[in-house]
Amino acid sequence: MSVSRISKAMGYIDDELISEAESYKPKSSFVITTIKVAAVAFAACLVIAMIINPQPKPDFTITYTSTTSANAEALYAHEIYDHKVFGDCFPTEFADNYFINGKIYIYDNTLEAEFYNHFNLDTIYLHIFPKKYLPQDEVMGRVLYPQNKNSDITSYTWVDMGEYAAKYTSEKCDLATLEGFDKMINSTK
Amino acid sequence: MLVDDNKIIELFFSRSEKAIAETASKYGKLCLSIAGNILSNTEDSEECVNDTYLTLWNKIPPARPANFMTFICKIVRNLSLKKLEYNRAKRRDSNITVCFSELEEILPDHAISKNFDDEEIGRVISEFLKKEKADARNVFIRKYWYFDSVSDIAKRYKFSESKVKSMLFHTRNKLKKYLIKEGVHI
Structure with a gap:
């Protein structure tokens, strides 16, 4: 039998292929299996860790600290109504004698604003954030009062805004009786 | 040294x-x-x-x-x-005769286009092999360039003989299709 042309043609394959076949060492199936097992085990551990210790939700109970995050977007009052996410959630009217204090901060899909009353020196803090972060035990639409007597706040309430929830917190006043507050929470677009 | x-x-x-x-x-x-x-x-x-x-x-x-x-x-x-x-x-009974007949299944001499010389076909085979997975490529070269036996390839790369045979079978079939696509096969 003569040497076929295809066999002779094999003699012209690239040098690099020939030298590779001489020095080639396949990846050990043991190593591959071990890597796969380790990857699966790691993924399983990650899932268990997330179930046991879920990702911390934003702590909206601390309502009176101004946002100083470097990543925060700072808007003036007149700019907030054009904001594509929070423009419709922000009140267009405020409780009597309250005015926006400083800038409005937006960070991590959360809005933070302060309203100040020069007469009674009260501050209302507003936080708007995705409803999925709302603590499960919180009640919407009712004025609530902190259990801790040493708390720095007097009252707060949660307002349902569709995909978002808003939390209004007053330092010194009872929101249930605060004049103009109903008008404020119903004034969103 | x-x-x-x-x-x-x-x-x-x-x-x-x-x-x-x-x-x-x-x-x-x-x-x-x-x-x-x-x-x-x-x-x-x-x-x-x-x-x-x-x-x-x-x-x-x-x-x-x-x-x-x-x-x-x-x-x-x-x-x-x-x-x-x-x-x-x-020498009709030598191992190499078997190797050649396996390769001739891919492309018998009468089916090779006259427009291609051996060197050009070698270039097309190189292109094909470079696209293959490293294991399959090196097994193929050990078999049809170095003419190692299946058992020697299995020992060298720590594969089972059946795995080597299977890889060779699939690579031969893929090469045949590739050569037809590239116009080497008439």
């Missing part, structure tokens, strides 16, 4: 007979294995390997191979194939 390939080439350039001794020391076993795979005869294989050293002596200089190992392997392979053709009348 084995001498660096560049130093061996320099020995050839300075026409030192030590060049042959160093080549034999470093690559003699490999050359004998390639020739043995093709010829299945120790005497013929040793003759081919000695002819390889002579060819090297005549080619270097002026040639200065970039990859000395591949250069010498190609020489011993070509010389062994020529020797096989010379001996073919009485």
